[in-house]
Amino acid sequence: MATLDDLRNVIRSCPVIDNHAHNLLLPSKQEAYDLLSATTEAHGDALSDTHTSLSHIRAVRQLRELYDLRNDANWDDLMQKRADILQGNFESFLQRCFVGIHTILMDDGLDDTTVYLYDWHDDFILDKTLRVVRIETVAADILREMYKKGSLPIGPAVLNDDMCAQAWVTFLQAFESTIVTEINNPDVAGFKSVICYRTGLGVKIAGDVQVAANSLEAFQADYLPNCSQNDFRIESKGLNDSLVISTCRLLTAAAKQDSISKPLQFHTGLGDADIDLLLADPSNLQPLISAFPHVQMILLHTSYPYMRQAGYLATVYKNVYLDLGEVFPQVSRNGQETILRQCMEVTPISKLLFSTDAHHFGEVYWLALKQFRQAFERILVEYVREDDLTVEQAIDAAKDIYFNNANRVYNLRAELPDMATSELPRRTRAQSNREARIMQVPQPLQLPWNEPQPPDNPYDQEVFTIFSESVPNLKFVYVQWLDYLATIRVRILPIAEFRRLVTEGERISIARGNTGTLQNDHVTSAVRSVGQLYVEPDVLSMRRTHSRDPLASATVMASFCDEDGRRSVHCPRNNLRTLTDRILDNHGITLEVGFEIEVVFLKKDSDGQYTAWTTNHAWGTFSPEQFETALPVLAEIADALASIGISIQQFHSESGPGQYEFVLPPMHIVEAVDTLLQARQVVQQIAHLHKLRATLHPVPLNGVGSGQHVHISLNSSTLSVEDLARKESSFFAGVLEQLPALCAFLLPNDASYARVVENMWTSGVWVAWGTQNREVPLRKVKPGRWEVRCLDGFANPYLALSALLAAGLSGIEADKQMMLKDCTVNPASLTKAQREELGITTRMPGTLEEALEELDTNEVLKRIMNHGLTDDYVIMKKAEKEMLDEMDDNKRYTWLIEKY
Template sequence: MERLIHAIRTTPLIDNHAHPLLIPSATTKYPLLGITTQANEDTLRANPSSLAQIRAINQLADILDCPQTWSDVSGAIAKEKVKPGNVWAKRCLEGIETILLDDGPNADNDAFDYSWHDKLTSSKCKRIVRIETLGAEIVDRNLDLFAISEDRFFASVLEGLQKAINDALSDPDVVAFKSIICDRTGLEISRACLLEEVKLSLLRCIWKQKAEGHTRLNRSNGQLLNSWIIHMTAETIQKSKTTHKKPIQFHTGLSDNDTNFTRSSPSHLQDFIREYPDVPILLLHAGYPWTKEAGYLAAVYSNVYTDIGEVFPGISQDGQEAIIRDLLELCPTEKIVWSTNGHWFPETYLLAKIQSREAFEKILMEYVERKALTIAQAVKFVENVFFNTSNELYDLQLRLRSTESQIVERLTNGVNGARRIKGINDTNDANGVNSFNSFDNINRTNIMDECNGVNGYYESNGIKGISGADASQYPSDLEIFESFMAKHPEIHFLRVQYIDYCSITRLRILPVKRVRNLLYDEKVDVSIGITNSSLTLMPNDHRIDSVSPRGVCRLLHAVLSSIRPGPCYGYASAQAELRNPDNSSLDVCPRTTLRSVLNEAKNHDLEFLVGFEIEVVFMKGTLSKDDSTLNFTPLPGTDSHCWGSSNALTHAITDAVGEIVDTLSNAGIDIEQWHPESATGQFEFVLPACAPLEAADILLQAREIITTVARNHGWRATLHPKPLPNKIGTGAHVHLSIPTPEGEKEETYTHFYAGILKHLRSITAFTYSNPASYDRMSATGGWAGSTWVTWGTQNRETPLRKIDGSHWEVRCLDGLANIYLALAALIGAGVEGVIAKDKMTWLDCDMNPTKLSLADRDDYNIKEMLPCTLEEALVALKIDQGMHKILGEAVVVTYIAMKRGELELLKLMDDERRRNWIIERY
């Protein structure tokens, strides 16, 4: 149940229908008391006695820590609003991913523009075009023609309307249209009629309003005119050639007191819905009080969806729960979308957010308890209502991070990860993204901060969290661990693992009982004292004295959210970071280095998706009779193995790989595909894309699972770049994209990849970190990613392959790299390229650079080769002061010393011994 509660409380919210906030000078023109009601000022005096308003007052008083009276609450709000930086508004909207704003009511310019709200949300806000307002603007714009010629006036209005609708359809910031015909003439939309009748309806409206002294079209109550404009919009959408059709939202149900209420039932829209089957139609406000009718329409028409906005906070708590239950009697859960109907005041967003989460928590927990839903089905329901359905319906291309991995980096240094809030304007981004070229989804709430000061530990200033629960209700390390153990009671040991400078995975193993003892009894984070030389040991455990300070540093459970079952039964694994005794960051920790680089990137609105391809070769080890060393050879019976061939799928292979995929899936790592590669016994496993730190953690955990399962079958799964001298080598290609609005700009990502190419020779020291790496690189015909510094669109013979937009593939990387340092070098160089606006001086190379003549390479401006040896790469790194700045002097110095020590160790071996030695360890 903890998983469901966590999903309800933390899933980011797409607000699919709301209105702008008031500018400061206009806040006194509108009554704050109206945050829960449609009542006008004449009846507003009684509103404080409504259940909805009483609940709102109590909740706001609890958040603001003031007495539960309206005067105290309004006074406390006034104090919050004078604080600089919109801190109160930001807190009210915390947890909302984006808002789709209907700015139709802003005729007097009393509210902010829709784009202003970007500063309050994680992703950029979008606009909803109100059809009636658009029509009125076009009419007003042409009123000068009215006195000259009614025919010319009407023709100009027609032309202007059609152009405005087309412009809105092509505007990427406009995601939907909205009609309030419900408030004008009711939802009985007349069928399309003759233009002369429409013209007469419009003229009557103008004549009437001119007689009343209006200088512009104030409000049209002509049913034919209103219906015709909606038909024109729907017909234009239906005939549009785009794959995605922008929806029309209809105000239904709840409305002002000047509306004929009986005509606000969504059932009146049935004929219109049938007439435009390709136009998505959204019924706002759950059709309340005709909620069951709304649910029926969404159930029986594929193009109809229903919204549950305005009922939060406008209806009593019992009423809200009844509305959800009524909808669920018929309506598919994936046809329901969430909104606040927030308007004028940020408190409307806040209350809607809190109350809707409370209602869903109560109802879904009940459904799960009586087995109407499983936990997984209930979580999916939450994700669909709060995020997925709106994301798809409006083609927002955002990315929802799984609630199970949402607490990305809780490197807590307090008691059980307690969260302390320093100020109500602390919001920090997370890196969560899973699909290339989509912005995602990125939940930017404090709980997900992965790199805030010392281990994401917050300090309280007396103000409670207002994302639907107190800050104390967010999962602590203890809660994360116990939630994990509830799902995996078979776990008896926890592997706390990290990767050193020689890419050896090192670990400590704790019994689960000891973990609980630390969290429950000692009330500290899970940390283990470990020698400072733990990062700088050679694979033979010799220490490089020049970079090995003595003493003790702390190994922390830096990412308990990364905990996963595996790599074998009864064990779980979690990635860790090394820290100083005082719990401050250790500057040479590879994972910390990547976090620092990502922090810098976020300062420039850059976030990333990373997807890895794991290539391994399955081999058989036999003990040498001469010196008792292991010799590795291809698996028996695999001579017919070739790229993509079914011949490679022997019974033994399918059994082993099937077990690998099942074990990965049990660990929450669902691969996208696997297939035979070219070398004998070589296979590739494609991991899903996600945030860089999470992607690196998953990569390491996946490799451990593959290696462990292979070992259980008596095999060795090796990452050796060239384990079979006469066969294709083994890489570790990484896909990289920048799925933020800034990153998707061609200018930005061009600077980014130009920065990588500018530093690629020194970066190679990290991506090709072993002499064996250069054996693979120098092999001819091996799709190794070339030996030249360049790039090419869909060119697998260049180190950088451009795929689409900001999605590129880095091919000069293999499995022996320390993946944290390699990613830090790549991303850090790219970010510096953006900052410095590095020019892409290399032209798009569509040939294999190694086969080009000198003159041809000059044509592509290809000037430099990648280093041919590790020593050459280390020299390039040593003299690249830009890379020293990006990664930190301590990292570069330590890395060079470690790699030179490793070179000395490997030089003592002949080629065959070195090959077997590397296979045995990697």
């Protein structure tokens, strides 16, 4: 039997569908908007009085918690901390703001160039963001385009009735066509009207002829004479009414003919000084509600202060629902509880929907959900104690209002996660660009003490709690990191100790000298005998291990911090995070990468020699030997990967005996490398259980080249298509210019250079690029997507990607032009003169020694990546080479096979 504690747990932790919210501002635009507006609709001079409102005073107290500030911190302290976040930890901060949100239905018609696109927000929530199309914005955009094309009758032409009528017909056809397109758009959950702000909710219902006459009259007499002066804002009674009526007719037709039901939201009640409060009473909508019974209508913002009117409409009309948003956090605590009680006086629970109405700031999402949960808990517990509801009924009410009602009304077909076993939230751009630095001008990477002071506890407690509850028998955690030489290092912690570490904000201390040792623990001159590093597990990268693991365990990737919690310059993973942040913050570019894991499966013969696992074998084949021998193991690997949340796109045989490829999906860059390492471990562990060695050696058998190809795409939510294409060209121009030095990271062993040959479909021997050309190191797959082919499994992928980003940044910041021409043939088939015509004049390094010399003298890469890291890397690679050179060929071959 459920208890009040069970009820409280549901109220406090149930994932929510936010049925109405808005886009976040870009970091560069945050300071132009006042966070005071989070708790009020006041603007201008009236905003200054907000400091004395109960809603603001309460928000200050709660924001101290979000910002990790002391209890006596005032508003100025909060604003200073917020400025620090904008300059240092913005996206990881946002991850905290969105905890608990499953789906967002986003009205993205509020702003355009100042905000992130709707789907950018996917990265912070459990599922995805869907659009709510604002019909007045659609109409304004169409009219703006008509004006640009000279097809709106402006000036004296307004007196020409025929021209105005034709323009109206053209506009209405374009508007209705757009609405129909959006009805059929799977990314659109519904529609919204802000007619409340423009001409009020009293939509005039009439016959078709009268509606047409009213709309044309308003279009000609009221709208056209002033449209170019008011930025095409639509606020003429007949015109606004017509847009709502047209939308309702189209939604009705879709519901009847195509069984597509998409609701229409109405702003009601609470609004800024631009609204006529009397016309914001939802009672004015009653004729429209009656006229269109097949259109589901959502009354937004609790219709404050008209909660009872809205609740009555939602009670007596099947097609009306009441949204419980905006009053959180814009009303006092007592007011919020009163509003909820009034909304629930007569309104069926099945008609109530939750929303944040958050806009511009991540803090509003956090405050709205936190305050709603607090008020909702107080009310439902009271109803249970007063015998108005049983505990079970109250739990169902919470789940319905948080999730089920919106899921049903908007036809989302989502599943409410089981709060006892729900999966870890999807990994995010905030997790890929953790603690992003918001730099306003390009600048060289400096030491991390320029960053804002890190929080006392770096771990996301809620994410860890959700994960640990989803793995109830968890006993151990593998805390793992990748050293300079691509060796996985690990500390295994019992879950109790790991939980204590996360709860108390501690890190694992290791000697600074550990970063300078070889794979056999031999020390190099990069070893420092003094100093500590602190291993910080990234709980956002946690995965349960596969079922064949002997321990009930999880794995988590980690980074290095200094004693004060700042990113260490000696950490390959943090180096990649920092460079990823820099390219986003300075240039508005995010990167997605997808890896191809090429692996050769070997078995030992009776003499202890490694031989190919399958030999009746070619690229893309499926021979009986492969069916009987390989498929069960490959399928077990694929299943094991899927069981820990790594869904491969495909796997298939490659061209060499025993060689197979597993293709990982594209992800944000740090997440992609974390996933690559966790996936490779699964491949090698499952293979080992079958007495096989799955090796990443670049040439494990004669004639078999094995790489670690990576696909890179540059994306932006802020740049135009043209600007992004120009920066993309500069990025890869920088990569090609620095490629000889990059090889020190991409091809980091003498054995790697057995692939730097002609006619082998590896990377070729020339610095070049070509569209769909597999005999060059850089293949252009299509606009926006490139493949780096000169990367192998010996590389530390954090360092390899860092080096590529550093080279790309050098190209962007210097606005380099792509001087090399598209090479669409095998460079080996060209004469010297033909290569020179394409700009192909530089050969790839032929040995590791050559590549290290190129890196050692490359001040561009060393400056951007950090001198200390690159210098230590060169020292260690030279020491490793010396160690390997002392071995004979057979011993060195076996050693590398068994290490990689």
